[in-house]
Amino acid sequence: MSGRSCGKAAVIGAGIVGLFTAFKLREAGFEVEIYEKSVPGSGASTKNANVIHLIQPPPGKLRRVLALRGARLHRVYSSILGYRILDVPLILAATGLQESLILKMLKPLVEKVYGVKAYIVSGDRARDLEPALSDNVVSAMVIEGYGIVDSKEVISRLVKSLLENSVHIINVEAKALKAGPNIITSEGEIKGYNIVINAAGEDASRLARTLGDIIPTIKVPGLMTLHSKPRLRSIVARPPAGIKLESKGGGVIPQLDGKTLLGPTFGLRGSRGVSELRRIFNKLLSEDVGEPLKVVEGVRVIAVRGRDFKIRRSYREPHIIHLVGIESPGFTAAPSIAELVLEMAGCKKEGFNPP
Ligand SMILES: Cc1cc2nc3c(=O)[nH]c(=O)nc-3n(C[C@H](O)[C@H](O)[C@H](O)COP(=O)(O)OP(=O)(O)OC[C@H]3O[C@@H](n4cnc5c(N)ncnc54)[C@H](O)[C@@H]3O)c2cc1C
Known part of the structure; x- marks a missing residue:
């Protein structure tokens, strides 16, 4: 497996969105590290209704577009990763x-x-x-x-596949983000990433603010x-x-x-x-x-503004991408959110070996 040629990516948060994003980035050839302050799936991703939605959000929202595609992608990933639908x-x-x-x-x-x-x-x-x-x-x-689905099963299958493909899950809390792109943790400032993805769920808005990006939730x-x-x-x-x-x-x-x-x-x-x-x-x-x-x-x-997913680059640091306001149907949309993030991160290479 090659997978070094896209550079190094950090994903903050091992919820369904962070994990699918890590999966896509790794598949494309990034070296990926995930920062998780607790255990994978300990946020909203295992405290939801387990529905792969079809028509939930109102028309005209990014949530709706990503959920429609996400629902189709889940059918593909369920057989690649081995979870039931x-x-x-x-x-x-x-x-x-x-x-x-x-x-x-x-x-x-x-x-x-x-x-x-x-x-x-x-x-x-x-x-x-x-x-x-x-x-x-x-x-x-x-x-x-x-x-x-059984959201705990989906999370555990994703984690298994990521670990088998050399993705590291680091049990550390991200305290702040900095231009670089760098991550400040309780263990100091971590440098050396080409791209940082803020998929911290409940904490994503606060983390964005540490960089000066205001996305209220x-x-x-x-x-x-x-x-x-x-x-x-x-x-x-x-x-x-x-x-x-x-x-x-x-x-x-x-x-x-x-x-x-x-x-x-x-x-x-x-x-x-x-x-x-x-x-x-x-x-x-x-x-x-x-x-x-x-x-x-x-x-x-x-x-708060527009009640939609906010998927955007930091105004201060274009190599940091914030995923904020990922409410329902975020579980459904997660695989297509990951596709969008990969497009924004910009590298497509061979070198991934899913089960
Ligand atoms: C009651 C309820 C029911 C729902 N039902 C459905 C449904 O049926 N279908 C559907 O599609 N969607 C549903 N949703 C929405 C869906 O659950 C969420 O959109 C989705 O789980 C969000 O995933 P996430 O990865 O963004 O966040 P999370 O799952 O919250 O993951 C964020 C992760 O980041 C970690 N983290 C946070 N801060 C830091 C930090 N500073 N440093 C390191 N790690 C950090 C957390 O520990 C957590 O593991 C529901 C939501 C709720 C609340």
Whole structure:
């Protein structure tokens, strides 16, 4: 394996975005080191709903473009790296006339804007497709092409492949960034990189600021609960509040281990979050989900300006690339974010040996 000819790259953060980015850079011929302050995947990347999305973000956003391509790339990487994807439909379940009308109006929009096939079905037909639906469901829109992963499995497969391909994961916190491009850590200033990628999730905005780059974000918690029942064949969610395709938030989501996930909430935490999820989604289901087996809370990092992924070079140091505001569907988009970063980093060479 050659892989030295593109120069040396540092990636800060071993979440799904940092790991896929390291993978692409290594594949292209960079020598890659990852700085991780905790353990790989300890941020949002293992505290999410495990959905490979198809149509989640509003049209016109970079998030949407990268997620659409990312969803396709995950199918490729799942066989290269050996992680599972369970293909499931999304069922948007209407429980009244107004929601049924919204679905009818949405159908052509979904097909035109996202290029996916959507079907409107009666409540009975929806129950044939998903027996866990309650009699409250009067009609539904069905969209094929969603996927479910086990995010911990994806992370561990990526880490394994990277380690086998001479990528070092250094257990050190990046304190600041400097022109050079250099990284300041508790162990001193590290020099000698040709390119530095700031993929530090919750900390990416702060790190960018240490270099004078202002990319403000807010953090919004998302609570999810895991249940032993009902067993689902599909993702079940409520229709959007209007025809703008903005989700009402969360869903009932089958997991690869057979459990059922409710959520996530948008900001609501603790026992209020747990009971709100149960109240909203029980209405769509034929049996009560009961008390959760487990409660998981993740943190969304949302870019304040324009609510979109901010993928840009530092104004001070063009060899530092910031990945800020990588909120949902960042897990889905991660492989295509990595492609974009490689294009910005600019080197394509042989020398990588994935499994
Ligand atoms: C509740 C919830 C549900 C979601 N559901 C979905 C979903 O179903 N599908 C989907 O596509 N997306 C989903 N998302 C979004 C997705 O999880 C994130 O977009 C994605 O995980 C972001 O990955 P990341 O690598 O940027 O960040 P992270 O996973 O947070 O990784 C950042 C890493 O950097 C490390 N780090 C931080 N600071 C430093 C530092 N200074 N030095 C060294 N290391 C550092 C951290 O320890 C961490 O390991 C969800 C998000 C939330 C919160």
